[in-house]
Amino acid sequence: MFTVCVVTGAAEAEQPTFPSLPTAPPTMPSIPFPIPKPGPTGTVKPPVIDPIPPTGGPSRPPGTAQPILPRSVNVQLKVERDGSLTVREQVIVQAKQQMVRTAPLRIGDRVFTVRDAKVQGDGTVNATADTFTIRLGGGASTVTYTVDGAIADVDDHQEFRWQPVSGWDTTLASVRVSLLTPRPGRDFVCLAGRPGTEDICDSALTDGGGVLRVNQSTLDTGARVDLSAKLPAGLVPANARFEKAGSTAFAVTPPSGAGLGLAVLLLLGGFVFLWRARERDAKALATDVGPVELVATDGGKATFASPDGVLPAxxxxxxxxxxxxxxxxxxxxxLAVRNYLWVTESGGDWQIVRRNAADDALTDYERVVYRTLLPEGTDSVTLSALRTSPLDVTAARTAIHADAVARGWFTRIPGRLGWLGLAGAAVLAVGVVGTVVLALAGGPALLGVAVGLAGLGLLIGARFVPLRTKRGSALAQQLRGVAAFVAGVGPEAVTAEREVVFSRSLPFAVALGEAERWLAGFGPIDPAGVAWYASQDPDLGADQQEFATRLTPFLAALGQACGAGEKH
Incomplete structure (x- = not known):
């Protein structure tokens, strides 16, 4: 630790004599405190401190004194008979500048209390339950106050502890501290430096009267001087107070309260958005719509037209x-209707044949379906073979979903979080990590909780956001009309270009689950006009009604083949 030296009376005689503070009652110990000394003409000289040299070291010639420089602090500590600690701090501040001290009143589990704080000079003082703050302007100022909690009973002795210097917002050029107790103490410990460090003070010596005098040449910003000593048992009433330091990380403070309030507002705003979005989507599916025809007549010629150019899938x-x-x-x-594939029937089975290669006219998902059905090097496949060896249609289903997202009809791929859910997961992770870090560091951990709550709300809300966008909901309403048209079509609905309209509309009927009603309601079809389908049965070509009827088992078998390899 450090060496404590006892200075003899001879050495003490070499010290110059300074005016002392007002004399305390005979029963109360006192200690001289350096104050400005009058000059020859009545002016005031700078305050001086007379350091006590170590035993055996060089001494300052009698009558000389060391001036107190700007950014210097001189502290007098006095343990009173009632156990309180009176403190007098003399601080020299550079002209036109300010020095602020924010001293903690909790050191570990030990709690101190400051009362009766006053300042003489340019400054203010303020004491709370946790901190003691001094603000001083330029020049010399003196601060006095009383500390409770410096004396504790420990085994067969009493222990004194206080930090006479701490929390200054500037580097101190010089620190002087003196400690007077009713009876001399022992085992003095003086630490100087950042909180938590074990660096000892530059000099800590006792004089012949048992007064401890500390000299510290410089002290960094925010550093402290921590004094402790052992005193005789029962010397003064013990007043130390110990409280288990509870974590204030989750205490409601202005920053954490604001963070929680903002999180609540965001959650409420998200709830309103979610409610309106779901109401909009539900309204699109509940509103009555009339049939939307897939046939447009122009100059007596019937042509096929789908809403917004949408494809069947x-x-x-x-x-x-x-x-x-x-x-x-x-x-x-x-794809068969558009001349990329060809379907032929033979002996109760159907064969799908490659007619033209998939080109850039197809969408991405159509090319995936094409390659899934007829991989590279395969020119044909039978539905019976597909039922025996099912296709893996996972990629095809994902491609169709991705196409709906890319076209702005869906907010995300079904079954996935989407960008909103991923953002919520990321915010939640940041909130959890931030809460842990802030709690361990003693910071406002409730800010991390607020961020985590916002992320959790975003993550949960993403699961309930309607899959369809506003544009997708509007399209779904039109497609309900298309489904009504397909389900209610009759032979009289289309009189021209019947085979073309029949073939182009058939995939929509299949996709919308209305294939059987479309085949039954549309009426007889001339097989010769259906270029994408052929049969080895010569009787089929002569019976137009039978042609439409025979398509039903083909579509059922095709649906089974496409559904056999689905992975849900």
Whole structure:
């Protein structure tokens, strides 16, 4: 630790004599405190401190004194008979500058109390339950106050402890501390430096009267001088107070309260947004709509037209929010109708043949379906073979979902979090980590809790956000009209270009789950006009009604083949 030296009376005689503070009652110990000395002409000289040299070291010549420089602190400590500690601090501040001390009143589990604080000079003092704050302007100022809690009973003795210097916002050029107790103490410990360090003071010596005098040449910003000593048992009433330091990390403070309030506002705003979005989507599916025809007549010529140019699988997935076997089968039929595939029937089985390669005219998901059905090097496949060796249609289903997201109909791929859920998960992770870090550091951990709550709300809310966007909901309403048209079509609905309209509309009927009603309601079809389907049965070509009837088992078998390999 440090060496304590006892200075003899001879050495004490070499010290110059200074005016002392007002004399205390005979029963109360006192200690001289350096004050400005009058000059020859009545002016006031700078305050001086007379250091006590170590035993055996060089001494300052009698009558000389060391001036107190700016940014210097001279502290007098006196343990009173009632156990309180009176403190007098003399601080010299550079002209036109300010020095602020924010001293903690909790050191570990030990709690101190400061009362009766006053300042003489340019400054203010303020004491709370946790901190003691001194603000001083330029020049010399003197601060006096009383500390309770410096004396504790420990085994067969009493222990004194206090930090006479701590929390200054500037580097101190010089620190002088003196400690007077009713009876001399022992085992003095003087530490100087950052809180938690064990560096000893530059000099800590006792004089012949048992007064401890500490000299510290410099003290960094925020550093402290920590004094402790052992005193005789029962010397003064013990007044130390110990409290288990409770964590204030989760205490409601202005920053943490503001963070929690903002999180609540965000959650309320998200709830309102979620409620309105779900109401909008539900309204689109509940509003009555009339049939939307897939046939447009121009100059007596019937042509096929879908809402917004939507394709069959796209129509099915927007309306049902899921790419199922119906959407995959509809895509295969649509590719056949558009001359990429050819379907032939023979002996109760059907063969799908490559007619034209998948080109850039197809969408991404159509190319995936095409390659899934006919991989590279495969020119044909039978539905019986597909039932025996099911296709893995996972990639095709994902591609259809991704297409709906890319076109702005869906907010995310079904079954996935989407960007909103991922953002919520990220914010939640930041909140959890931030809470742990702030709690361990003693910071406002409730800020981390607020961030975590916002992330959790975002993550949960993302699961309830409607899959369809506003544009997707509007399209779904139109497609409900298309489904009504397909389900209610009759032979009289289309009189021109019947085979073309029949073939182009059939994939939509499959995707919307209305294939049987479409085949039954549309009426007789001339097989010769259906270029994408052929049969080895010569009787089929002569019976137009039978042709439509025979398509039903083909579509059922195709749907089974597309659904056999689904992974839910």
């Amino acid at each position: 796209q129509a099915g997935v927007v309306l049902t929010e899921r790419a199922d076997h119906g959407e995959l089968a509809a895509t295969v039929v649509d």
